[in-house]
Amino acid sequence: GQARLLVVGGGFGGASAARFARTLAPEVAVTLVEPQPRFITCPYGNLVLGGLREMPAITHGYEGLVARGVRVVQDRAVGIDPVARRVRLGGGETLAYDRMILSPGIALRWNAIEGYDEAAAAAMPHAWIAGDGAQLRLLRRQLQAMPDGGVVALAIPPNPYRCPPGPYERISMIAHYLKRHKPRAKILALDAKERFSKQPLFQDAWRALYGAMVEWVPANVDGRVMRVEPRAGVLETELGTRHRADVANVIPPQSAAAIAIEAGLADATGWVPVDYRSFEAKAAPGIHVIGDANQAGAMPKSGFLANSTAKQAVASAVAALRGAPPPEPVYFNTCYSHAGEGYGISVVNIFRPNADGSAVAEVPASGGTSPRGDLPEQRRLEALYADGWYESITADMFS
Numbered sequence: 001g002q003a004r005l006l007v008v009g010g011g012f013g014g015a016s017a018a019r020f021a022r023t024l025a026p027e028v029a030v031t032l033v034e035p036q037p038r039f040i041t042c043p044y045g046n047l048v049l050g051g052l053r054e055m056p057a058i059t060h061g062y063e064g065l066v067a068r069g070v071r072v073v074q075d076r077a078v079g080i081d082p083v084a085r086r087v088r089l090g091g092g093e094t095l096a097y098d099r100m101i102l103s104p105g106i107a108l109r110w111n112a113i114e115g116y117d118e119a120a121a122a123a124m125p126h127a128w129i130a131g132d133g134a135q136l137r138l139l140r141r142q143l144q145a146m147p148d149g150g151v152v153a154l155a156i157p158p159n160p161y162r163c164p165p166g167p168y169e170r171i172s173m174i175a176h177y178l179k180r181h182k183p184r185a186k187i188l189a190l191d192a193k194e195r196f197s198k199q200p201l202f203q204d205a206w207r208a209l210y211g212a213m214v215e216w217v218p219a220n221v222d223g224r225v226m227r228v229e230p231r232a233g234v235l236e237t238e239l240g241t242r243h244r245a246d247v248a249n250v251i252p253p254q255s256a257a258a259i260a261i262e263a264g265l266a267d268a269t270g271w272v273p274v275d276y277r278s279f280e281a282k283a284a285p286g287i288h289v290i291g292d293a294n295q296a297g298a299m300p301k302s303g304f305l306a307n308s309t310a311k312q313a314v315a316s317a318v319a320a321l322r323g324a325p326p327p328e329p330v331y332f333n334t335c336y337s338h339a340g341e342g343y344g345i346s347v348v349n350i351f352r353p354n355a356d357g358s359a360v361a362e363v364p365a366s367g368g369t370s371p372r373g374d375l376p377e378q379r380r381l382e383a384l385y386a387d388g389w390y391e392s393i394t395a396d397m398f399s
């Protein structure tokens with residue numbers, strides 16, 4: 001009968017994969033399983049905090065995929081049998097597949113920071129998994145309710161985590177909001193790392209746009225948050241310093257989403273080892289794990305790469321179904337960040353796996369970051385390029 005491609009997770013990796021499969025291989029039946037009726041993107045969520053976007057602008061429906069012939073099942077995968085090639089759904093249905101694309105995103109490691117569990121996220125939002133948007137709305141409401149002169153604290157995790165520049169774009173967008181509405185407020189960014197993505201560019205922007213509002217505290221200056229007291233609004237660091245915050249955004253350490261771990265695909269790191277040529281899980285050939293859930297090696301966990309690797313995974317799966325040779329692997333990434341209104345910065349890389357797919361590396365001299373310096377026109381243009389990127393990637397997922 002007809003070959004069956006099952007896509008689990010309808011976000012950056014999964015929606016891109018389902019759409020691409022329909023154009024690449026019209027003979028293959030594509031089913032997409034996703035529990036949310038609509039997808040809210042994490043990208044541009046920081047702009048909602050900054051007051052530069054509203055929630056509807058980052059919310060997308062699955063009608064475009066349905067129109068392309070994807071069967072969209074609004075349910076959650078609760079069990080995977082990689083040997084029988086079957087997936088059990090929360091609603092009771094069982095789906096058989098010939099090849100699976102699994103892109104379920106991340107889980108938060110509750111209690112990795114002492115006191116930071118699911119209940120604590122109702123007082124100290126993470127806003128790092130979009131879900132139904134409640135976490136982002138909560139963080140925005142808290143910023144709006146905070147008094148001028150208040151302190152916004154962020155706890156920023158060690159590597160690897162979803163979106164390396166994301167916390168720093170968030171700092172920037174919160175600062176943008178505060179500068180307009182609560183100019184005496186302060187941002188205390190407590191970091192478990194000592195350096196970060198596009199650091200000089202972000203720090204130049206913070207100095208230029210927000211003056212003394214942003215204080216970034218690296219791990220070697222006691223930035224690592226070890227414990228929180230959600231009700232008291234306290235974040236406690238490695239050396240026992242207790243910071244009281246009016247608003248606390250805790251971005252905890254992460255792992256692959258629960259379904260990938262429960263299916264036995266992840267190793268002790270909490271991420272899924274894959275063959276970097278096809279993204280098939282080492283533990284289960286036939287299941288291509290893309291997006292943030294895999295062990296990405298040199299590649300950042302970005303929506304851009306989830307989309308780029310989705311195409312390689314689908315092309316590999318289709319080649320296997322057709323008995324054709326595998327496609328040549330090359331992966332692209334651009335991460336734009338908004339450091340202010342009309343102030344964009346970016347980093348670009350190209351990656352390739354080695355011959356046996358056991359490692360992936362950046363192609364030498366294939367990319368770079370925006371230039372430093374007082375370059376208002378460059379920043380203005382890059383903010384526009386970022387908007388264009390958002391339009392085109394969401395069209396490449398949902399239209």
Ligand code: FAD
Nearest residue numbers: 009011012013042043077104105163291292301302303304
């Ligand atoms: P997701 O996009 O999260 O999709 C996973 C989907 O799987 C979800 O819809 C979820 O509901 C579903 N799912 C989970 N479990 C199951 C299950 N058991 N059964 C069925 N479905 C399931 N990246 C960029 O490239 N550019 C940016 O500017 C950028 N900005 C960001 C800003 C922030 C604040 C954050 C947090 C992230 C940002 N990212 C950005 C990163 C980007 O959001 C992720 O890298 C991307 O979402 C990863 O795609 P994914 O498919 O792995 O996961």
